[in-house]
Amino acid sequence: MIKVLYFARLKESLSYSTEDIALPPGVTTIAGLMQHLAARGDAWSAIFTGKQVRAAINHTLVKNDAVIKDGDEVGFFPPVTGG
Amino acid sequence: MIKVLYFARLKESLSYSTEDIALPPGVTTIAGLMQHLAARGDAWSAIFTGKQVRAAINHTLVKNDAVIKDGDEVGFFPPVTGG
Amino acid sequence: MTVRVQREDFNAGTEIESLRLAAAGVGAVVSFVGQVRDVNDGANISMLTLEYYPGMTEKSLESIAEQAKRRWNILDTVIIHRYGELLPADQIVLVAVSGAHRKEAFAACEFIMDYLKTEAPFWKKEKTALGEHWVEARDSDDTARERWIADQ
Amino acid sequence: MTVRVQREDFNAGTEIESLRLAAAGVGAVVSFVGQVRDVNDGANISMLTLEYYPGMTEKSLESIAEQAKRRWNILDTVIIHRYGELLPADQIVLVAVSGAHRKEAFAACEFIMDYLKTEAPFWKKEKTALGEHWVEARDSDDTARERWIADQ
Numbered sequence: 001m002i003k004v005l006y007f008a009r010l011k012e013s014l015s016y017s018t019e020d021i022a023l024p025p026g027v028t029t030i031a032g033l034m035q036h037l038a039a040r041g042d043a044w045s046a047i048f049t050g051k052q053v054r055a056a057i058n059h060t061l062v063k064n065d066a067v068i069k070d071g072d073e074v075g076f077f078p079p080v081t082g083g
Numbered sequence: 084m085i086k087v088l089y090f091a092r093l094k095e096s097l098s099y100s101t102e103d104i105a106l107p108p109g110v111t112t113i114a115g116l117m118q119h120l121a122a123r124g125d126a127w128s129a130i131f132t133g134k135q136v137r138a139a140i141n142h143t144l145v146k147n148d149a150v151i152k153d154g155d156e157v158g159f160f161p162p163v164t165g166g
Numbered sequence: 167m168t169v170r171v172q173r174e175d176f177n178a179g180t181e182i183e184s185l186r187l188a189a190a191g192v193g194a195v196v197s198f199v200g201q202v203r204d205v206n207d208g209a210n211i212s213m214l215t216l217e218y219y220p221g222m223t224e225k226s227l228e229s230i231a232e233q234a235k236r237r238w239n240i241l242d243t244v245i246i247h248r249y250g251e252l253l254p255a256d257q258i259v260l261v262a263v264s265g266a267h268r269k270e271a272f273a274a275c276e277f278i279m280d281y282l283k284t285e286a287p288f289w290k291k292e293k294t295a296l297g298e299h300w301v302e303a304r305d306s307d308d309t310a311r312e313r314w315i316a317d318q
Numbered sequence: 319m320t321v322r323v324q325r326e327d328f329n330a331g332t333e334i335e336s337l338r339l340a341a342a343g344v345g346a347v348v349s350f351v352g353q354v355r356d357v358n359d360g361a362n363i364s365m366l367t368l369e370y371y372p373g374m375t376e377k378s379l380e381s382i383a384e385q386a387k388r389r390w391n392i393l394d395t396v397i398i399h400r401y402g403e404l405l406p407a408d409q410i411v412l413v414a415v416s417g418a419h420r421k422e423a424f425a426a427c428e429f430i431m432d433y434l435k436t437e438a439p440f441w442k443k444e445k446t447a448l449g450e451h452w453v454e455a456r457d458s459d460d461t462a463r464e465r466w467i468a469d470q
Contacts, residue, residue: 008217008289009300059222061285075219075287079303082216082247082288083200083259083279083420091369091441092452142374144437158371158439162455165368165399165440166268166352166411166431179331186353187407193355196348196427198420201338203345255339268350269462272428275348279420310421 002068004037007077010053013043023070030055031064033074052079085151087116090160093136096126106153113138114147116157135162167235168244169227171218176246178260185264189241196271197262198279204254206292206301213293216249216258223247223287230281234263237277238270245278247288280310319387319395321379323370325402330412333396337416341393348423349414350431356406358444358453365445368401368410375399375439382433386426392417397430399440432462 001020011017024036034055038048047053055062056075068074087102094100107119117138121131130136138145139158151157170176178199185195202214231243246260261278265271290301322328330351337347354366383395398412413430417423442453 005219007219007287008291011217012300056219056222056287059219059225061226075222077219077287078289078300080284080287081290081301081303082218082286083283088371090371090439091443094369095452139371139374139439142371142377144378158374160371160439161441161452163436163439164442164453164455165370165438166435177331178334179329182330182349182351186351186409190356192407193353195351195353197334197351198424199334199338199347199349200420201345201347203418204342255344257338266355268352268428268431272350272424272431276420276424279424 002070003073004033005073005075006047007075009051009078010047010076013047023068028067029064030057030062030066030068030074033068034064034076047076053077054079085153086156087120088156088158089130090158092134092161093130093159096130106151111150112147113140113145113149113151113157116151117147117159130159136160137162167228167231167242168246169224169231170246171220171223171227172246172248173250175248175257176260178257178262181244181246181260181262185242185244185262189264191266192241192264193266194268194271195262195264196268196275197260198275199257200259200279202252202254202256202258209292209294209296211254211292211294214252214256214258215291215293215298216252217289217291218247218249219287226286227282230278230285233281234274234278238265238274239267240265240270240274243274243278245282247282247286249288277314280307280314283307284311319380319383320397321376321383322398323372323375323379324398324400327400327409328398328412330409330414333398333412333414337394337396337414341416343418344393344416345418346420346423347414347416348420348427349412350427351409352411352431354404354406354408354410361444361446361448363406363444363446366404366408366410367443367445367450368399368404369441369443370399370401371439378438379434382430382437385433386415386430389429390417390422390426391419392422392426395426395430397434399434399438401440429466432459432466435459436463 263275396414415427
């Protein structure tokens with residue numbers, strides 16, 4: 001299982017912020033997970049094919065080729081706008 | 084008459100901070116005034132021939148070729164060290 | 167090194183004073199306070215909502231402060247960032263840096279702000295007369311950060 | 319634009335707060351606080367005496383603030399500098415700058431400090447175990463100021 005968290009615009013589009021899913025067969029990277037989630041259609045498709053989405057694994061910002069392991073916490077969010 | 088003010092190290096060397104003097108004949112610039120004052124010998128000589136001295140006319144920092152007029156306030160002091 | 171992500175307001179003066187007096191040899195404290203502007207990109211702002219990623223945000227701010235500490239000869243840093251609903255003129259963020267000398271404290275404080283703006287997971291939603299919208303990231307913030315990479 | 323040369327201490331937090339709330343559109347306040355260090359060039363400092371040139375010093379600080387205002391898009395500035403006898407950890411100087419955006423407020427605040435250090439008529443006398451001596455001007459301060467000329 002992995003935990004997936006959504007923030008800001010993404011959270012609002014989905015109307016929820018977190019889900020626990022089994023790492024789907026063949027999915028090993030952030031790019032793979034994004035493709036898998038986008039295939040759900042509707043809001044998911046819009047999130048992962050539209051504006052830029054950033055990803056973190058276990059609280060560290062990563063690129064899309066970063067490898068996901070079972071037990072990881074994955075966060076998806078838009079470019080940051082704090083400060 | 085001009086007013087001459089001394090600050091910091093200069094004031095301490097002379098043991099006074101201000102004097103009113105008639106602009107001496109032939110003295111038209113800061114450099115001229117410095118030469119005139121240095122000719123008094125002792126502490127004056129030490130002040131104007133030793134370490135760097137800065138000058139202001141009427142509260143504006145000037146170079147040594149700046150022209151002095153009757154009624155001016157001239158300040159002499161070391162390089163500044165505030166902040 | 168202090169990092170706080172909190173809903174409550176903060177007192178910049180208190181934080182500056184504690185940095186000033188905390189370490190022997192402090193000669194300078196440089197600080198930055200960011201607040202909610204009443205106007206952004208031409209629209210009047212009535213409210214700003216700040217969201218963050220608990221756990222990751224604190225870790226990100228700590229990492230930025232550590233990078234600053236490694237890069238410059240500074241003594242200590244304080245970073246406080248608020249979340250939740252804020253009104254115009256409410257404080258958003260404080261970054262304060264103490265050091266023996268001013269030049270390094272200035273550089274470190276600006277570095278922390280530039281990295282915070284582009285790396286720390288915070289997201290702003292603005293409320294205007296037209297409704298609410300998520301603030302878009304600015305290219306100028308990326309440019310500000312890239313300067314430090316070229317500088318190194 | 320505020321310039322004060324005073325014997326009394328100041329409260330950095332109060333000054334930052336009043337800059338923050340004074341003008342519509344303030345998004346950032348950058349500030350610098352300088353204090354008496356307990357050690358300078360290897361010697362323990364027991365007291366610092368600051369002398370200034372009444373009239374000229376205020377005029378010089380106002381001119382520096384005006385140059386900053388012409389050069390950057392900032393909203394307001396506060397400069398407070400103390401004189402008289404100060405002890406280690408006593409505050410010496412505050413420079414605070416408000417603006418819509420951080421980059422210009424940072425630059426203006428650092429510019430003001432660099433010019434203050436090299437142009438404003440203040441002189442420091444340090445007291446150590448060996449007695450009192452006038453502090454010598456530093457080449458690094460001239461270098462810091464010259465950077466702004468090359469930058470223009």
